[in-house]
Amino acid sequence: xxxxxxxxxxxxxxxxxxxxxxxxxxxxxxxxxxxxxxxxxxxxxxxxxxxxxxxxxxxxxxxxxxxxxxxxxxxxxxxxxxxx
Amino acid sequence: xxxxxxxxxxxxxxxxxxxxxxxxxxxxxxxxxxxxxxxxxxxxxxxxxxxxxxxxxxxxxxxxxxxxxxxxxxxxxxxxxxxx
Amino acid sequence: xxxxxxxxxxxxxxxxxxxxxxxxxxxxxxxxxxxxxxxxxxxxxxxxxxxxxxxxxxxxxxxxxxxxxxxxxxxxxxxxxxxxxxxxxxxxxxxxxxxxxxxxxxxxxxxxxxxxxxxxxxxxxxxxxxxxxxxxxxxxxxxxxxxxxxx
Amino acid sequence: xxxxxxxxxxxxxxxxxxxxxxxxxxxxxxxxxxxxxxxxxxxxxxxxxxxxxxxxxxxxxxxxxxxxxxxxxxxxxxxxxxxxxxxxxxxxxxxxxxxxxxxxxxxxxxxxxxxxxxxxxxxxxxxxxxxxxxxxxxxxxxxxxxxxxxx
Numbered sequence: 001x002x003x004x005x006x007x008x009x010x011x012x013x014x015x016x017x018x019x020x021x022x023x024x025x026x027x028x029x030x031x032x033x034x035x036x037x038x039x040x041x042x043x044x045x046x047x048x049x050x051x052x053x054x055x056x057x058x059x060x061x062x063x064x065x066x067x068x069x070x071x072x073x074x075x076x077x078x079x080x081x082x083x084x
Numbered sequence: 085x086x087x088x089x090x091x092x093x094x095x096x097x098x099x100x101x102x103x104x105x106x107x108x109x110x111x112x113x114x115x116x117x118x119x120x121x122x123x124x125x126x127x128x129x130x131x132x133x134x135x136x137x138x139x140x141x142x143x144x145x146x147x148x149x150x151x152x153x154x155x156x157x158x159x160x161x162x163x164x165x166x167x168x
Numbered sequence: 169x170x171x172x173x174x175x176x177x178x179x180x181x182x183x184x185x186x187x188x189x190x191x192x193x194x195x196x197x198x199x200x201x202x203x204x205x206x207x208x209x210x211x212x213x214x215x216x217x218x219x220x221x222x223x224x225x226x227x228x229x230x231x232x233x234x235x236x237x238x239x240x241x242x243x244x245x246x247x248x249x250x251x252x253x254x255x256x257x258x259x260x261x262x263x264x265x266x267x268x269x270x271x272x273x274x275x276x277x278x279x280x281x282x283x284x285x286x287x288x289x290x291x292x293x294x295x296x297x298x299x300x301x302x303x304x305x306x307x308x309x310x311x312x313x314x315x316x317x318x319x
Numbered sequence: 320x321x322x323x324x325x326x327x328x329x330x331x332x333x334x335x336x337x338x339x340x341x342x343x344x345x346x347x348x349x350x351x352x353x354x355x356x357x358x359x360x361x362x363x364x365x366x367x368x369x370x371x372x373x374x375x376x377x378x379x380x381x382x383x384x385x386x387x388x389x390x391x392x393x394x395x396x397x398x399x400x401x402x403x404x405x406x407x408x409x410x411x412x413x414x415x416x417x418x419x420x421x422x423x424x425x426x427x428x429x430x431x432x433x434x435x436x437x438x439x440x441x442x443x444x445x446x447x448x449x450x451x452x453x454x455x456x457x458x459x460x461x462x463x464x465x466x467x468x469x470x
Binding site for chain 2: 354370371372373375376379380401412413433436437438439440441442443444445454455456457
Binding site: 005009060084 | 203219220221222224225228229250261262282285286287288289290291292293294303304305306307
């Protein structure tokens with residue numbers, strides 16, 4: 001299992017703030033996890049459509065599509081930050 | 085007459101903080117005033133020796149050797165500033 | 169050791185800055201920054217703002233940014249306080265304080281921390297305007313500001 | 320209208336900064352700087368310091384520097400307070416505060432004011448060290464810092 005977190009406008013787009021998903025043989029990286037999420041339907045496919053500006057963090061460190069996933073990881077998706 | 089002010093290390097060098105001197109036909113600029121001051125003796129000649137780092141202000145604005153002098157002017161001599 | 173706090177409560181700028189210098193005689197320079205909610209943004213009137221963040225990662229990101237600043241410049245202390253939750257125009261959002269022996273280091277590190285915070289710390293602003301609520305979009309000028317420290 | 324004060328008395332940084340933002344909702348950024356007396360300068364221990372100035376010209380020079388900053392950047396308020404007289408290590412010497420809608424302007428103007436103050440405002444420091452009193456000499460690094468704003 002991995003924990004998925006969604007923040008800000010992305011949280012609103014997918015109507016989910018936190019969930020747990022199983023880590024399958026096909027979801028070994030951020031990229032493959034995203035493929036799985038997009039396959040959930042229109043809402044998810046649009047939120048993570050190519051060209052959409054979003055960021056990924058794995059275990060609270062900025063990550064990218066190639067970042068590998070391991071059981072127990074915390075994976076967060078969010079829009080570009082706007083604090084300060 | 086012009087009022088002369090001396091500050092900081094320069095004040096200590098010439099042992100004077102404030103004086104009034106007449107403005108003669110020969111002292112029409114900062115440069116000629118300085119010539120007059122240097123002619124007062126060793127202490128003054130050294131304080132304003134060529135190559136000594138000092139600054140001049142006329143009427144509280146930074147000035148230079150060519151700045152003209154008029155009766156009633158306030159002329160200040162001081163070392164490079166070190167505030168802040 | 170950076171001082172990093174994420175909180176809903178207001179902070180007292182003077183008191184926080186005092187902590188950085190009190191009882192010390194090695195501090196020559198204290199540079200600081202405070203960011204506040206403006207009543208207008210990109211031409212729209214702003215009546216309220218909500219700041220969301222990623223608890224846990226936020227503190228780590230701010231700590232990392234302060235440590236990176238301390239590795240680049242000769243610093244004594246760094247402080248970052250960032251508020252979250254409901255804010256209104258005129259409220260303070262963030263403060264950064266940096267002490268050093270010399271002012272050049274303090275100024276550069278303070279601006280660096282703000283520029284990196286703006287692009288790397290997981291905070292998101294939602295503004296309330298006369299036309300409804302909207303998420304504030306990231307600005308390319310903030311990316312450019314962060315980018316110039318790479319040189 | 321720049322706020323400029325030259326005084327012997329200590330100042331309260333937090334209170335002075337509050338004045339720049341209180342009751343306003345157009346301030347997005349407040350950059351500030353505080354300079355303090357260090358217990359060491361160029362390898363010598365400093366036990367006390369006396370700051371001499373040129374009354375009248377000092378205030379004019381600080382006012383001019385603030386006005387020049389306001390002409391270069393988009394600023395709301397500028398504040399400079401500089402102490403004179405007897406100071407000891409750990410004491411605050413100077414503070415600068417600048418408000419703007421945007422942080423880039425506030426940071427740049429605050430650093431500009433300090434750099435120009437260091438080379439143009441008629442203050443002179445005399446340090447007391449174990450080896451006696453000495454006038455602090457102007458630093459070429461301060462000239463260089465001021466020079467870079469000419470570009």
